[in-house]
Amino acid sequence: MAMQAPADEALIGRIARGDRLAMQVLFARHHVRIYRFVLRLLRDEMAAEDVIAEVFLDVWRQASRFEGRSAVSTWLIAIARFKALSLLRKRRDAGLDDETAESIEEPSDDPELALAKLDKGEKLRKCLAGLSREHREVIDLVYYHEKSVEEVAQIVGIPENTVKTRMFYARKKLGELCRMAGIDRGWP
């Protein structure tokens, strides 16, 4: 008989009582997704590594305060998002414009030519990567992290209707980028 893995909520309860093993299980279960979420926001591997270490250290310290009003994964993403955005704010205050850094990330001298060589899937992924941070975030939360409208609203701190509208405009922008990359998807 297969042993059932403890639910995230049960792990949090054990972590609150100082159970290191539960902490390791929770970390193993979620750290890659949290890392990817943060990396997509920060586009800086070193910074993303620092942030996930801080996120799980916060979980260790604050597990007793988890009230179960949201899924543990939603709580983790919300902590990660807060820390990532705090870091971005500090960088902005220090004059490091990360959006500028993003724009010089492209290795190709001729992005248009490079895009033409890619297949449709690659082009679509390039276009997804080219969205603004706000649009990337909502797309990732819905498609990759499988968050409901309600959960995205909790994580981002906006009303549910705004979540739907933001997702719509993220997809619309994606369609525009695709068209510029030579993919006519027929929408918008």
Place this chain on the structure above:
Amino acid sequence: MTLNDAVGAPAQNIEPGEIEALLPWYAAGTLRRRERQRVEEALRRDPSFARHVDLVREELAEAILLNETLGAPPPHIADRLMAAIDAETDAARKHAPGTAVGWLTGFFANLPPRTLAVAASFAVLAIALQAFMIVDIFTKPQSSSQVASLGSAHRHGSFAMVRFAQAASAAEITSFLHNYQAALVDGPTEGGVYRVRIAMKTLAKEELGKVIARMRHESVVASAEPAEPVAAAEPAEPAEPTAPSK
């Protein structure tokens, strides 16, 4: 507005139709049952929605693939995390249950709203500090300066008015105070601002400014401003002895 309306319309004029707005969650399987039923009903009524669902599924697949190609953090992150946890656990053991600090830590950990925990911790720490000082005074031979220190916490030294970040935990604030060798001496005001002593001696304006600028970059700090020592209501006490000049 429906997909049919959207096709061929100028992109900038498009507003999401109710069903269209739900399609990403429908494709991801994260819609509430009632909303999912509404989308399915719309799909039955207007098959052209199916084409839109295909587009959404295509985006979904590529978004997953894009994220999957981001890789994973290096394994040493887990070691770093566990080392940090061990360090915290060791530090907590030093304040074992039964000691005043251990009791306080356990007490605050059980308070659910973090703001209440933070506010309460400052109040109780202040009381505990005063109690400690009072016991100290009664159990040791007293000097005039020790007696004076009870009433001089607000008057001697360099101070800042600090508002902590709403999300800051009691542990983070305690760590912050420890790192700066600082102490809360008063507050919070109505705006949630605390008076923090950042040095026992009066720092030069420039030096004080540097410390406060550093504090402003701390994640637990929402704002920090220099503050003047509170004017004495009694005759001024002698300043702390300074090193004799050569």
